[in-house]
Amino acid sequence: MIIAGFGFNSGATRQSFQEAVDLATAFLEVHAQEGIEALATAEDKLGYNALQHLSGEMGLPLWAIRLGDIAQAPVGKSEHSPDRYGNRRLAEAAALIGAGPGGSLIGDRMVSTDGTVTIALASGPGRNV
Structure with a gap:
């Protein structure tokens, strides 16, 4: 299962999200056999309309990731x-x-x-979030 994770700021537009997804999709076409199966972001960003619309248009679930889990994730700092x-x-x-x-x-x-939207891809069995 491939998950697309999003980070973004308040200036992010629907077009910014779409551009990020297009970049990720092009990457996956070259490097993976699968496409994006779910979207994920921090629980406090879940209500952002542009991301909600993207999820609906893509027909993909949008998962809320708990802040405590993000703070402990084994990824770099920014x-x-x-x-x-x-x-x-x-x-x-x-x-x-x-x-x-x-x-x-x-x-x-x-x-x-x-520069308003970042997207990262991860592969794994998926998680009930």
Whole structure:
């Protein structure tokens, strides 16, 4: 199962999210046999309309990742990530946690042209979140 994890700021638009997904999809076409099967982000960002619409249009579930899990994720830190995420890179943390036990990141995170959305991909059995 491939999970797309998202990090984003309040300036993110529907177009920014779509661009990030397009980058990830192009990457997967070259490097994987599967496509994205679920989207994930921090529970406090779940209500962001542009991401909700993207999930609906793609017909994919949008999983809320608990803040405490993000803060403990085995991913790098970012100076742009707030304390509530343990300063962890949100896209990578959400993807990896969503991928479940034994999951692993696929490639490097990708960033929308305007810099407002990051997306990371992880593969694993999936997790009930």
